[in-house]
Amino acid sequence: MKRHRLRFSGNSTIIMVGAIVVLYLGTIIGFGHIGQARLRQALLLQEQLVIDRQAAEVAHFVRQLQQEVENLAADQSVTSFLANRDLGMSMRYGLRASLNAVQRRFRSFAQSLRQETGVAVSQLGFHDADGKMLLNLDPGDAASDLSLRDLPTAPSTTPMLLRDQVHPKLAFTSPVTIKDSVRASVTMVVEAKTLLRPLLDSSSTLSSPQRIAVTDKDGNVVAAEHGPVWAHWYSAAQRHGQPIKEARIGETGLRIVSLSQATLNNGVITSSWFLAALAGVSLPLVWGIIHLLRLNNHNLVLKTRYQSTTQQRVMLRQQNERLQREIDKRLASEEKLAHQASYDQLTGLPNRNLATDRLAQAVKWAKREDGKVLVMFLDLDRFKQVNDSLGHSAGDELLRQASKRLQRAIRDSDTVSRLGGDEFLVICVDAPNKNQWEHCAQQLLNALSKPFVIGGHEFYIGASIGVAVYPHGGDEPIKLLKNADIAMYAAKERGRNRYCLYDPGMDVATVQRLQLENNLRHALERNEMHIAYQPIVELVSGRTIAVEALLRWDNPQFGNVSPDRFIPIAEETGLIHEIGEWVLYNACAQIAEIQDNSRLRLAINLSTKQFSRPAHLLDAVLRALRHSGLMPFQLELEVTESLLIDDDPEVVRLLGQLDRIGVRLSVDDFGTGYSALNYLQRFPFDVLKIDRSFTAQIPDNDANATLIRAIIAMAHALELEVVAEGIERREQAGFLLVQHCEYGQGYLYSKPLSLDELEIHLGTDAALSA
C-alpha cells in the first residue's frame, strides 16, 4: 500500500504549531478553572466519605467490644461457677475453685484484648441477678476511678457513656443466661478515648492530616486526637467558615466531628497561581513562533530546490539500476536458450542441430578450399546392457563419461556431438590422408576401450565407427551422414569395436537389416510399438467373443514395419522375449480395462523362441494376469505347430502348467506346418485355428473345402473349438457355418482395431446383441 504524506511548508507548519500551542494554553487555562471548582467539590465529598467510613469503622469496633463481652458472659467458667453456686457449694469447699477459674478467664481476656487491640480495660466484673457483685477485676493497667458497684447492671446492646468522670468511659454490659433465665451480667469498662484508635490507624494512611474528635449528641467532647487544643481548632474553623463534617457512630448516640485540613492551594497544579503562570508563558511562546516564521521564509525557496534535485537524482539512480538488472536477466535468459537450442543437456556436447550446421559449414569450406571433411558416426556397442541392468541414471552417467573421453580424444578444431541415444558424430575438418583419419578413429576407439566405472561396477563397452570422407563419401552433408551411418552398421556387422570407411559397394540390404535391428532395439523405449485387436466372432450369432492381439511397429525411418519383417529379427536377436512380454503385459491390461460383463477373451500369439525360457514365459503370463486382473480362462495363447515338432519336455511341461492354471491354448495356422496330428491329443489344446490360406479358397476349391471339413470334424472329435481365420466373404462364412465351425475372424467381420475403436466396436456389438 502506498503511503501518502501530507507535506506542509515551513510557514504553515509554524503557524499551525503556534495556533495549536495558543489553543492548547487557552484550553488548559479554561479547563483548569473548571477543574478547580470541581476538585473543590470532590475534596469535600471525599472528606465526607472518609468521615463516614471512619464512623463505620468505629461502630464496627464498638460492636466487636460488645461481642467480646457477650462471649465472656457465655464462657463456660462463668456458667460453671453459677451452676456450682446453685448447688449450694461453699466457697471454702469447691466454689472458690470455680470463681478462681472465672477470674483467670477474665484476666486472660483483658490481657489478650490489650495485646490484640490495644484496648486497656479499666474494670471487668460480673453481678448476679440480684445486683450482688461476684467479681470485680481491676487489671491494673488502666486508671480506675470508679467502682462497679456504682454501675447499673441492666444489660444493654450498646455501651453506656459515663460522662461524670474525669476521663469519660464506656461501659459494655452483657447478660449471663442459663436455661433462658438471666442469672447475672458481665460488665467491662474502657476509657472513651479507646474509640479513637481505629481513627488514628486509618488517618495515618491518608495523605492529608485530619483533626477529629468523638462527641456525644449534645456536642460535648468525649475523646479528641489532641484533646487540649481541640476547642481552639473548632472555634477557629467556625470563625473562618471552614467546613466541619459530622457522622453518627452506629446506634451509640456518639458522633465523629472532623475539621477539614485540605485546601486547593496545597497542590501546584490545582492552585490559581499555576493558571496565572500558564497565561504568562503563552506570550513569549507566541513571540517565538512569529520570529520562527520570518526566519523560515528566507530559506524556503532554496530548500525546495535542493529537495527537488535530490529526489530526482535518487529516482534516476533507481531506474538505472532496475534497467541494468532487466538487461542482465534477459541476456542470461537468451544465452541459456541459445545453449539449450544447440547443445545437448545431458553431456554438454553440441546437439544434432549444431552438428548439422557445423557439418554444412565444413562442407562449404571444403568445396571452396578443395579440402576434405571427415565425418565419423559413432555408436556405443553395449550401452543398452548398461541401461537395462543399472537403469537410466547409470546410462546417463555412461554417456557423460563417454562424452568427456571423446572430447579429449579429438583436436580442438574438431567437433564431437551427440545425435541422440548412444550415437555420436565427430566432424574433422581438413583431414587430408588416410593415415590421419585412421589415427583419429583409432584414438576414439582407444578412448572408449578402457573400462567405465559406474556405481561401483566396471564396464567395457567399445564402439562401432562409420567413416565417410568428403568428397568421396558424399558431397552433401546429408549424404555424408547417411553414408557414415551405413559404414557404422558395416563396422558392427564385421564384429563391432572397430571403424569402417564407407564404400559405395557396401551391401545395402545387410545395412538396412542392421538399421532395422538397431531401431528395433529402441522401439519399445521410444513408444513406437502398439497393439491392434481383431475381433473373433461366434459365426452363428455374429457376436464378438474374443480378440486377437496383433503387434504393430511404426518407425520414423522405416514406416509401418510388418511383423513378418521384424519378428524374425526379434527372434534372432533375442528381443522377442522383451517384446513378447511387453505384448502380454499391455494387451492383458488394456483388455481388462475395457471389457464388459461378457468376459471377452484375448488371444495372443507366442513365438516358438519364447519357449526357450519356459520359466520366464510362465512368470510373464502370471504377472500379466495378476496385474491386469484378467481371468486365466480369458487368456488364449496361440502357438504354431513348429513348437511341437521337437517334442521338447520343457515345452510339454510349460503347456501343462499353463493348462492347469486355466489358460487356454490354441494351435495357430493349423495346416501350414508339420501337422503331425497326434500332438493334438498329447497337448492340452482348447482351440484350433484354420490358417487363412485354406479359408481363402472355400467354398469354390473342392480340395480345400474337403480339407476344412476334415479338419473341423477332426477337431470336434478331439473336443476342440475351431476358429477359421481370414473370412472375407459371406460364402465363406456360410460354408463354415454349415460345417459347424464355431468361430471365425476376418475382414468380413472387422479389420484389426485400435483400442479405442475396439471399445466402440464392442459397444455396438453389445447393443445389437441386446
Added chain:
Amino acid sequence: MFSWFMRQVALSLTVFVLASAGIAGTGDLDQIRRDGVLRHLGIPYANFVTGAGDGLDVELVRGFAESLGVRYEFVETNWSQAFGDLTGRHARRTGRKAERFGNTPVRGDLIANGMTVLDWRAEVVDFSEPTFPSGVWLIAQAESPLSPINPTGLISSDIIETKARLPGVSVLALTNTCLDPGLYNLEATSAEIRLLPKERKLNEMIPALLNNDGETTLLDVPDALIALQRWPGRIKVIGPISDDQQMAVAFRPSSPELRTAFNKYLAGTRANGDYARLVEKYYPSVFDYFPGFFD
C-alpha cells in the same frame, strides 16, 4: 570351747555386717549411679501421673534423674503392688498399723504419684519432704438431696457436720489408698460403705459416682479440683472428711541417701520457682486453696 564360741560369734557378726551393708547399698544412690537408671514407680492418678507420659510427679522425678545424671525410667504399678515393688515385701493396713506379707521382686527406686502421707504407710516407707497439700472431701451428684455444709471456719467442726449427713447414705471408697474408709472412721457414721475393687484407680471415683454406683464418694482435694472443672454442674462438694493432708515421695528405708538427694533437689526447685511453675501447669487453682504451702 570358748574360742570355738567366739569364732562363731565373730563369724556371725561379720556375716551380719556384710549383709547389712549389702541391703543398705541395694537401690541407694551409689547403686543407682552405677546402674545409670532411676526407676520411678507410679500409678496413673489425677494430674500427678496422667498415664500419657507426663504429669506433675513424672516431670518432678524426671528432673531429679537428670540432676543425678542417670536415665529416667517409668515403671507402672497399682495400689496393691506399689509397696512390694519398692521394698520387696507387700504391705497393707490393718487397723491403724501396717502389715507386711509375702516377698516380691523390687522393681523401682521410689513411688511418686501424689501419695498421701499416712501413718501406716510411714511404717513401711520413708517419705520425702511434702510435695503437695491434700485432704479428702465428700462429693455427691448434683441431683443428690444432700446439701453442702455451711463452713464454720474450723475444719474439725466441718468434718463433724459432713459426717452428720452420712447415716444411710452410700459412700464409694477405695482401700489401701487415701480414700480408705478405715482411715477416717466412717464405719461409725452408719454410712453404707461401698468399696470399689482394688484394681480401680482414684480417678475412676467420679465416673463411678456418675454411674450411680453410689450416692456419694470420697475424693482427695487435687482430684476434686479437676473433677469440678471436668464435670461442671454435675457434682457438688458436701464437705471435708479428713483434716488437711500432705503428699510426698516414698523411698525404701534402705535408701536414705537417695531420699536426702531428692529432698535437696526439691528444695532447689522450690527455691528457684521451677516447682511452682510445674504446679501452676497441672493444678492452677491449688494456690488459692492452700495459700502459703508453695511459698
